[in-house]
Amino acid sequence: MLDRFGEQTPTRRSYGISASLSEREAEYHSQRPPTPLLDTVNYPIHMKNLSLKELQQLSDELRSDVIFHVSKTGGHLGSSLGVVELTVALHYVFNTPQDKLLWDVGHQSYPHKILTGRRDKMPTMRQTNGLSGFVKRSESEYDSFGTGHSSTTISAALGMAVGRDLKGAKNNVVAVIGDGAMTAGQAYEAMNNAGYLDSDMIVILNDNKQVSLPTATLDGPAPPVGALSGALSKLQSSRPLRELREVAKGVTKQIGGSVHEIAAKVDEYARGMISGSGSSLFEELGLYYIGPVDGHNIDDLITILREVKGTKTTGPVLIHVITEKGRGYPYAERASDKYHGVAKFDPATGKQFKVPAKTLSYTNYFAEALIAEAEQDSKIVAIHAAMGGGTGLNYFLRRFPNRCFDVGIAEQHAVTFAAGLACEGLKPFCAIYSSFLQRGYDQVVHDVDLQKLPVRFAMDRAGLVGADGPTHCGAFDVAFMACLPNMVVMAPSDEAELLNMVATAAAIDDRPSCFRYPRGNGIGVPLPENYKGTAIEVGKGRIMIEGERVALLGYGSAVQYCMAASSIVAQHGLRVTVADARFCKPLDHALIRSLAKSHEVIITVEEGSIGGFGSHVAQFMALDGLLDGKLKWRPVVLPDKYIDHGSPADQLVEAGLTPSHIAATVFNILGQAREALAIMTVQNA
């Protein structure tokens, strides 16, 4: 059968997902789509003998497979669909794993994983003991460098290239980085160094014009932030450079092939002449620019990659590939967020299966609270680093378009930018995930805390985060914030407390402050009108349950675990005290002293690493002489290892932070091992 281009359409098109550019009726099935060619490919070596047409068919089947698997497990869909052809081309041309292939952020690596021996494990994606949603060295030898935070691959690739040079090896090193990740400073640090060292390596700039996440505001697609996107667009229509090249080509043709050197030098001059057009941005940094290239045309990709691979000394080369996020799945192509991260969905309709919840997420409550504060105080502004949806600030943006700043993936800049705003008397709220704030830590210390500027940090995703795994886990923020001399550090135990703490932070105007809250939904407590919280007294905790002998002093969401633990303990006849510290800095000294005086044991509980809340309490108690008597202190913290991705419940078990663990700890300290064992047996049953 001939299609409109007069080409023979393969008969397989009558079923399965049609992932090509023809406007046929695409059919999507909930059953596994047939993938005859993909079934023969377990590792890249099985692809090496395929023809171009077969590689195109392989790409189509790979695309269907990705859609099918993500529909069953949830995960990152749009980005993976955008790089299907690129993945196939890279594995076809290069000899992985000897050739190193690095994926920035790693969420687009689903096709890569399918092609490198993990197709049968795709149903376990992002689940406990299953495949990681990002690239992980310990998972496969084809995963050259672990990622999760963005913009690290050029640096790592340069390191691998230089290491290869020092060893005298000959393999290729290829880093794939997106245009969003390109907004981060580290990418430029790396390119600058790469240009200087001049080591052979390839950087593939995967440009799909989606610079922020999720790739839309509430009301539609977000225009890319930053000047870089404009520059990248100009690259696609860079007239002067192209024309000059044409002239140069013509001249060399006329002169003849023997005058390569002069032509090469002329080219250098020509490049130097043209500034203001985008490609010279990369070339000024010392990378040879090739592009733009159609990222969905396998023929083009393979040609270019082969040529670059086959050229002996290239130095660093940047190939600018244009792709479309969500390509090949019409629902994704049309969605304003391009189906960046999805729950399980029905492939035939694109509808996601969202579990209905009684309460909103903490992220939503934060956004509402901030809006409520900003209604009354015009000085409040919000800053985030390319995470409008993830931090809930898209709502703030809609309500106050001029008071919400998306700086791109640039946490360091976000923090210092907020510091600058604070200097001018504004009240900046920096909403950055706990683990991403690690990237801006020096700025927090040096630019904010040292100068005592009143910047407020709202750290979402504190503690364990479930399917995203250790790269996104906010384990360390209590430790690294509470050790700063001027910082006020607090954590809400439920959503009402969160609203109050937003108000408290808004009121603290003479020093920096921060508060952390977990991923997940609220527990269901009464909320104030219009989400407007009331400021609480700084350094004041509260007692939740009055009891005896043992005091559970919880911080943040751990207070809920303590409450649950106290019910378990109560079943065995002991009523323990549960207190919510609320503040790690300044600590509620009076509360701690009173607990120390009236109990035998104090157990501090937090969902954070060592060196955080518990350590501060212990320090205080030691200095205050409270530990010199009969009092015992035990900390419950995240263990000294990285907790792998999985369901939140499984992660808590792995971390030893479940209510059952806490209850068992209580009995263990009191010497009642039988009760402790009973509790743990019930949990494990």
Place this chain on the structure above:
Amino acid sequence: MPHLAASPASAAFAVAVAGGGRAGFRPPPRATTRARAAAASGAASAYTAMPAQPQPTFYDLLGISAEGSSFEDVRAAYRRMARKYHPDVSPPDAAKEHTRRFIQVQEAYETLSDPSRRTTYDRALARGVCRLAFSPAARRHDASAFYHQEQEEKSGWRTSWEGQISELKKRSTVKDAEENLSWGAQMRRRRAEQS
């Protein structure tokens, strides 16, 4: 190369070959029709081709510059031109010509005021493919028209990266010459000596 002096683009070229970065050097003029037509026709005749009837671009029609003109500039220019060429205000003997112009100006505005269509148009211009031949496709907004435009752009991309690849190869032959003192070049020379 005496005959290189003929065209402006190659004049710039000659300067570069001769003297390197002299202060007085002026970058190649912003795409004269001559250079563009030459580029479109495949470069070998860059300094000998006499172009066909030089066609104005949408930017010329509106009298604005191609780079850096904002939506406001486009709109202001459109209003000026529309007032000038509207059939109702033009003298009767020029009515036909003015009507034709007016329609062109109208179309120019429609294309240039829409950011995505403007980008597509810019790319097509860069490849020297069209000026006003945009019209039939531009009228239709359905997916297949857009698809065809996209395909045309992308075939233009191919020409450019093929050129870049051949330059890369040329460069690589001289890359590790003795003058290149970069770390990478030193390591490559050392490896070449050892093997």
